[in-house]
Amino acid sequence: MSNDIEHPTPATGAVPGAARVKVVDGKATIESPEYDGNPSSLVRTANEIDRDKPHPLYVVWEITLACDLGCRHCGSRAGPARDGELSTEECLDVVHQLRDLGVREITLIGGEAYLRDDWHIIATEITRCGMSVGMTTGARSLTQERVDQAVAAGLKTISISIDGLEKTHDAQRGVKGSWQAAIEASKRVAASPIRLATNTQINRLSLPELPALADLLSELGSKAWQIQITVAMGRAADRPELLLQPFELLELFPLLVWIKETKLEPGGVQLFPGNNIGYFGPYEHLLRYGGHLGAHWTGCSAGQWTLGMEADGKVKGCPSLPSNSWTGGYVKDLTIEDIVQNTEELTHISNRTVEDLWGFCRTCYYADICKGGCTWTSYCLSGKAGNNPYCIHRAMQREKEGKRERIVKRGPAPGLPFDHGLFDIVLEDAPEREGEEALVSGKSLEEVLQLATKDPSIWDKQSIIARLKTS
Numbered sequence: 001m002s003n004d005i006e007h008p009t010p011a012t013g014a015v016p017g018a019a020r021v022k023v024v025d026g027k028a029t030i031e032s033p034e035y036d037g038n039p040s041s042l043v044r045t046a047n048e049i050d051r052d053k054p055h056p057l058y059v060v061w062e063i064t065l066a067c068d069l070g071c072r073h074c075g076s077r078a079g080p081a082r083d084g085e086l087s088t089e090e091c092l093d094v095v096h097q098l099r100d101l102g103v104r105e106i107t108l109i110g111g112e113a114y115l116r117d118d119w120h121i122i123a124t125e126i127t128r129c130g131m132s133v134g135m136t137t138g139a140r141s142l143t144q145e146r147v148d149q150a151v152a153a154g155l156k157t158i159s160i161s162i163d164g165l166e167k168t169h170d171a172q173r174g175v176k177g178s179w180q181a182a183i184e185a186s187k188r189v190a191a192s193p194i195r196l197a198t199n200t201q202i203n204r205l206s207l208p209e210l211p212a213l214a215d216l217l218s219e220l221g222s223k224a225w226q227i228q229i230t231v232a233m234g235r236a237a238d239r240p241e242l243l244l245q246p247f248e249l250l251e252l253f254p255l256l257v258w259i260k261e262t263k264l265e266p267g268g269v270q271l272f273p274g275n276n277i278g279y280f281g282p283y284e285h286l287l288r289y290g291g292h293l294g295a296h297w298t299g300c301s302a303g304q305w306t307l308g309m310e311a312d313g314k315v316k317g318c319p320s321l322p323s324n325s326w327t328g329g330y331v332k333d334l335t336i337e338d339i340v341q342n343t344e345e346l347t348h349i350s351n352r353t354v355e356d357l358w359g360f361c362r363t364c365y366y367a368d369i370c371k372g373g374c375t376w377t378s379y380c381l382s383g384k385a386g387n388n389p390y391c392i393h394r395a396m397q398r399e400k401e402g403k404r405e406r407i408v409k410r411g412p413a414p415g416l417p418f419d420h421g422l423f424d425i426v427l428e429d430a431p432e433r434e435g436e437e438a439l440v441s442g443k444s445l446e447e448v449l450q451l452a453t454k455d456p457s458i459w460d461k462q463s464i465i466a467r468l469k470t471s
């Protein structure tokens with residue numbers, strides 16, 4: 001269920017020397033008075049010892065591709081299990097290898113992780129090995145029994161995917177009733193000792209519903225909201241009308257700041273912008289965790305601080321990266337340490353320089369720090385990393401020139417898990433907007449702000465169909 005994946009946020013690289021984490025007597029501790037109690041804030045952040053010898057701290061592990069939803073934006077095109085998914089014994093060996101590598105946190109995903117009968121055995125072993133374990137889920141069948149299993153296995157966080165109000169969510173998830181199931185599961189988790197989090201895809205359907213969704217999260221008792229822009233991967237690559245245009249970031253970012261300040265902070269929900277919500281400009285310090293301390297985005301951490309694994313044993317630097325180009329090896333053939341240290345697919349990203357960037361990113365003021373933003377996002381558009389139009393700094397620079405960028409689909413995705421199509425980035429004159437009413441994904445701001453959590457959707461049926469059509 002990539003596009004749904006819990007991405008490595010807060011990015012370890014995004015808090016360089018922010019000193020929220022200190023090592024005292026060989027143990028990492030949080031020093032900042034701002035610490036929110038989110039255990040991930042501690043374990044995913046590199047401390048001084050880690051920086052001496054970088055190694056993966058955080059792993060997102062797809063333990064099966066089997067899924068009980070049919071999401072229209074699913075990057076891994078989940079449904080049936082993969083051929084050759086790892087056995088229980090092989091999974092437990094992976095857990096031990098990750099422990100020995102120094103990994104501190106693992107998020108289990110699918111497909112739907114709980115559809116493996118042994119998911120709680122794997123989770124229990126992760127806990128026993130001293131690592132933090134969580135799960136990201138669509139939660140269609142996250143029953144009380146499974147929540148109880150998760151508590152017994154020591155899960156710290158369950159992040160449930162909610163992509164808008166009821167009809168908007170159900171249309172994207174491909175199953176009527178999936179929104180109601182996610183809400184009921186959220187209540188079960190909130191009533192348990194496990195920390196409830198929520199994750200949301202931002203696209204042209206969900207964008208105008210974000211303010212109402214923020215209210216809903218407060219009502220549900222969610223402690224954290226991870227948001228990320230839907231990337232042109234897998235089934236989302238088949239639906240270009242669903243994808244935000246890069247110039248729509250000019251609507252998204254001020255809206256996010258307003259939501260954070262007026263709804264999330266009073267409601268006790270912490271915002272975690274995913275690694276493709278970037279970069280710099282007037283918003284980073286307002287949105288990104290640690291930004292108020294002077295921390296900022298410092299580039300993609302795939303392979304250095306993070307790993308992604310697929311259910312058949314593929315190892316990648318990031319769970320979302322396309323499998324065909326970014327798999328370093330299989331755990332059936334090589335040790336994970338060997339893959340991490342010696343394969344070009346994993347070492348390449350941390351070795352990236354400005355010379356590897358192209359297009360606007362190559363000339364950007366922030367190029368040597370940012371290195372083109374999220375590899376996943378840029379690679380899935382162009383088949384080549386290092387030129388990322390989904391950037392607020394870039395959108396604002398273009399706006400100053402009276403221009404804007406639009407993505408146009410040029411070639412289809414082949415139809416495999418974690419695949420991508422090809423898109424052109426077109427530079428065009430920005431339409432005159434002065435004096436016009438503010439719009440959010442084509443909806444008036446007034447309509448957006450009036451939307452209530454009990455409303456089924458801001459969209460009519462035809463608009464939803466139009467945005468989900470394939471091409």
Ligand code: SF4
Binds near residue numbers: 279280360391392
């Ligand atoms: S334009 Fe590219 S290099 Fe510059 S900040 Fe944006 S993503 Fe980073």
Ligand code: SF4
Binds near residue numbers: 306
């Ligand atoms: S590709 Fe890099 S920046 Fe993007 S989600 Fe993965 S680790 Fe984060």
